[in-house]
């Protein structure tokens with residue numbers, strides 16, 4: 001199943017000539033999940049070739065203007081093009097009032113349903129093959145980071161083998177798939193007899209942290225991500241500024257990626273003072289080699305990881 005990540009912008013506070021404000025789109029199973037909706041998001045989505053009409057849900061990390069102001073325009077466009085499916089909008093406390101304000105501002109009574117959901121720590125969205133979890137970060141205001149996690153596959157269940165071993169069709173199948181032994185008459189059937197663990201696979205994990213003071217407090221949530229998208233507003237010489245404004249330096253983002261044992265780090269949300277972000281990349285790479293710039297309109301296709309077999313849990 002294709003998992004794609006779209007970097008729609010990489011600037012903090014205001015756009016620059018070369019960078020739009022940061023928003024990230026993730027596409028999985030035909031649905032698009034948008035993380036923050038900065039001014040300019042619609043056009044960036046068109047340029048990156050990801051449909052704003054396919055947005056299933058929007059997740060707001062917090063309500064600072066550079067993360068939010070794209071919403072009234074996006075809702076107006078969705079309405080103009082006759083969206084008819086429900087849109088879910090997640091955000092910190094007062095999300096409902098914020099969305100109402102956005103609609104008011106746009107003079108809009110949408111013909112499609114909008115459901116506002118207040119974020120709390122934990123899983124906020126779940127479908128059969130994946131879930132999205134929110135976790136608190138440190139930004140001076142209520143602010144969240146997000147984890148997209150595809151469910152792990154333990155292995156392939158060999159139904160015919162189970163039947164041949166006398167396991168009745170029904171709930172015992174699920175138990176075996178969960179890795180539990182079952183009793184059939186006088187004998188025990190073990191999961192390894194009916195599971196092909198060579199066909200198991202670790203689900204892909206993408207973590208998105210768009211504004212925060214770098215902190216160990218959220219490492220447990222983002223641990224072992226395939227991709228960590230992390231804000232990196234400043235270079236190391238502006239550490240004082242980073243502390244003052246609840247932001248991170250590129251080097252700190254790299255330290256977080258390293259501690260969390262992430263595979264790759266993509267930096268984003270750069271201060272407008274940097275025309276080039278080369279210095280930030282270099283500082284981060286000294287700590288964590290697999291660091292990249294989450295530059296505007298970069299599209300990542302995250303392949304399945306066949307080498308990462310899961311042996312029985």
Ligand SMILES: [Zn+2]
Nearest residue numbers: 012013066211
């Ligand atoms: Zn910001």
Ligand SMILES: [Zn+2]
Nearest residue numbers: 062064139211
């Ligand atoms: Zn902010």
